Amino acid sequence: MAKFASFNNLSEEYDVDFRKSAKAILNYCPETYNEIINGRFGNRRKEKKLKTTYGEKVVLVSLGPKQREHINLFGLKITVATYYMTSGRIASENAKIVVYVHTSANAAENTLPTQLNFLGDLNSIKQGSWSVERQFSYRYGAVENCKSAVFQFLLHENLLISTFIFDDPEHSEIVEKLDNSLSISDIRPVADELRNPFPHFSFSLQK
Numbered sequence: 001m002a003k004f005a006s007f008n009n010l011s012e013e014y015d016v017d018f019r020k021s022a023k024a025i026l027n028y029c030p031e032t033y034n035e036i037i038n039g040r041f042g043n044r045r046k047e048k049k050l051k052t053t054y055g056e057k058v059v060l061v062s063l064g065p066k067q068r069e070h071i072n073l074f075g076l077k078i079t080v081a082t083y084y085m086t087s088g089r090i091a092s093e094n095a096k097i098v099v100y101v102h103t104s105a106n107a108a109e110n111t112l113p114t115q116l117n118f119l120g121d122l123n124s125i126k127q128g129s130w131s132v133e134r135q136f137s138y139r140y141g142a143v144e145n146c147k148s149a150v151f152q153f154l155l156h157e158n159l160l161i162s163t164f165i166f167d168d169p170e171h172s173e174i175v176e177k178l179d180n181s182l183s184i185s186d187i188r189p190v191a192d193e194l195r196n197p198f199p200h201f202s203f204s205l206q207k
Contacts (some may be wrong), residue, residue: 029192035064043105050108062105069190071161075099076182079151079163082138087146095167096181102160116152116162143168 026033043062063071076099080091091097106112122137135156142149147168153161166175175181 029066029070029190031066031192032064032070035066038064046105046108063101063103066190066192068101070192071101071159072099072182073187073190075101075153075161075163076186078153078161079165080184082140082151083149083165086140087142087149089146089167091165091167091184093184095165096175096178096183097166098164098178098181100162102162104158106160112160113162116150119150119152122152122154147171 022033022036025036076097079097079099080095083089083091100113102112116139119139119141122139124131124133124137126133137154138151140149140151145168148166148171149164151163151165153163155161166178
């Protein structure tokens with residue numbers, strides 16, 4: 001999904017990568033595949049306008065509800081994992097996590113959030129000269145007792161996921177005001193099944 005939300009890919013490179021990745025998504029997440037295709041075609045007019053304005057070809061993909069469900073669960077899991085990595089704390093079952101997502105469409109509309117720029121530069125995973133900076137980078141901040149924290153994850157330099165975790169009873173008033181907050185109990189597989197447009201017929205031949 002991060003690849004499909006690209007703001008920087010050239011058309012030929014995008015088409016090759018799109019076909020390869022889309023085939024895998026079609027096999028394992030058919031509902032998500034349908035949303036990606038529909039969102040891809042739905043943004044053609046915006047893409048043409050941006051090309052006229054900036055003189056560069058861009059690819060925009062909007063996120064549908066099924067894609068958002070996948071991303072929410074990914075954001076939940078990676079937040080809990082990174083929270084432990086950075087603080088040494090295991091999130092409790094009462095911890096609340098909020099996930100915000102921004103794509104290339106936000107970049108085109110200049111609506112990417114800037115409030116978290118105080119977190120500083122993005123970090124990546126490195127070992128010697130090997131790095132995954134173009135695929136994954138992150139930054140974070142936490143309160144003094146590390147019971148509440150904020151994270152930003154940038155995937156393929158295109159999909160920006162901002163998450164907040166609150167695991168402190170003193171922040172209960174803040175948590176009550178949050179919309180669509182998640183908890184550890186929400187970690188589950190996403191039901192992503194093929195919707196067959198054709199009815200199923202069965203019959204038997206009898207003498």
